[in-house]
Amino acid sequence: MSLPTEPIGSIPRSPALLAGIADHAAGRIDSEALDSLYDDALRDTIATLESLGSPVVTDGEQTKPSFLTYPLAGLDNLAPDGAVIPFADGHTRQLPRLAKGPFRYGARSGEYLAAARRYATVPVKQAVISPSALSLLYPQDPIPGYSREEFLDDLVDEVEADIRGALDGGAHTVQIDFTEGRFSLKLDPSGGVLRSLVELNNRVLARFTDSERARIGVHTCPGGDQDSTHSLDIDYTALLPHLFAVNAGVFYVQLASEADPDRVLATIATHLRPDQRVFVGVTDPIDPVVETPTQVRDRVLRAAEHIAPDRLGTCDDCGFAPFGDDTSTSRETAFAKVRARVEGTALAAESLGA
Template sequence: MTVLLPTTVIGSWPVPEWLARIKTEWFRGRLSHAQLQDVHETAIKAALRDQEQAGIDIVSDGELRRDNDVDYLLARMAGIEIPRTTKDFYFDYYEPRITAPLPEPAGTLGLADDYAFTAGQTDRPITFSFTGPFSLAHRIRDEAYGDRRALALAVARVLNAEAHALAAAGATRLQIDEPFLAGHPDEIGVAVEAINAVTAGVPVSWGLHVCYGNRYARPSWEGHYDFLFPAVLDAAVDHLVLEFARKGGADLPVVARWDRDLGIGVVDVKSPHVETPETVAERIRRALEFVPPERLVVNPDCGLRHLSGAVARAKLAAMVAGAELVRASLPALHTVSQGAAP
């Protein structure tokens, strides 16, 4: 199956109030792990159906098993200490620390099992995402390395082992999310080195998502994507996935330097306003002035976690309709395999 301008999502899906309450009960010690898993599986099935019904070409599990973009991974890593494991609210951050160098990976973090469940619920291609080593390293109180690069590379080795396990479980599209990178643009070289340590030797299609933060639907930083270049050209990834809807198209000439697939954000996840298909189509056409259609992928700016379910579904439906408007106006000879999408 081939599709021009494939549509996808960044990762996270809206967390309904009932799920937030149940997850919080778990972190307060009032719910069994088996009960929590049952709830997660129900929520993931619903998120997949929503994406399928909206017409999304490449779906995700909605990251609904995770408490936030950091703790779900760090709490499972050998050598990472979590002094206080309870939370008042599931989305709060732990205060992880490291007092000795991380051991070489001896097991996995369980992400392959997460992927396997999702793959059993849909026949559509799946992008499986996880937070990258650079951002994770920024959340760890380092009492072992005293050097951000060394810590990021140690975390990257753990994630590389996890990526191998995901590939063995059948994953073909993995995405590294680096939400902290925009806040530390002078460290782009370290980030790329760590990203390449994650992707090394893992035969999948790799994406890299860089945004300006999306904590409670607010950006953590502002700026432009010029900080990525030229260092990001050395990243061993197949797709660069960026936000443009909220920020506008001013950075499109900058990222025209990227010579691989580009995921362009065309709906603003920080606003409940639902774009029209025509607005989406206009944003896609603007991107096509800089990126050929066979290398363009259509996605939201970032994860949809902080939107209501109704708004998220409406935004995705508009995104799919907008992409179809543009497809209909392009030569039929331009096609791209879904296997090449992030």
């Protein structure tokens, strides 16, 4: 038998690209030179993933500022003082704030997909940000002349267009990044905020057919940035029942970094619906130690004790550099972990087939 395996998204940017971004910001190189560096990084990322045997590739988010803020490129109705996301090591990330309406995307994922497909010879997966994450852009105090309800209506339209553009553009799968799900339980342990986030995501997914939703997945993890997380301390089993209420066909769940994977897997098995497949994380991007293929194999076989192999796949726990300036993991380490995932998944498939 075979088991599917997919990357989550981001690969650390090369030192040459990071230097070029800094040079462009300082006015030392022009936009054409920077675009050339982006193109080189994109081509190299896809070629390397393919050389490692990855049956599905991503663009490594080489040209995105972050997994979260790509739709905001060029918008002039944002202020810098939005919601703050604290991480366990004390550092924070701050979102912008919508200052006036209407809300529209400045860039769409289909543009990234088209660029990646120019170089890929295998299927390409496209990551998009969730409507629930972007809902955090709206401030607590209402925007004059643009209510939260109007914003959410516009947001749902924009996210639908983003996902549909990627599907129509030939994406193998479209992955909705939903890392704020677990974090919401830190803000509201009752789960009320989480339920509202799931409801908003389902508003978007209701606009797609069953066959389209089979190609739409949801990724969850406790956040990953600069070798730290924002919600690993939150009980995973409090999130999972709500996660599988999202009306998507595929789920990508962080697992390698969990202290009690059997407890998590048992909860997944209880709540995974018959029309859903789950990809379990078998490599931990935050751990600097590269997993061996044997370790990956054993993690897969452990998952198969709880989940039927025909509904199982593997992935990395999270992207390796969801924010473009994150250099905590080297590009070489990320690719080594991808190799271990691909080879270890193949070993597990052989064991399960036997």
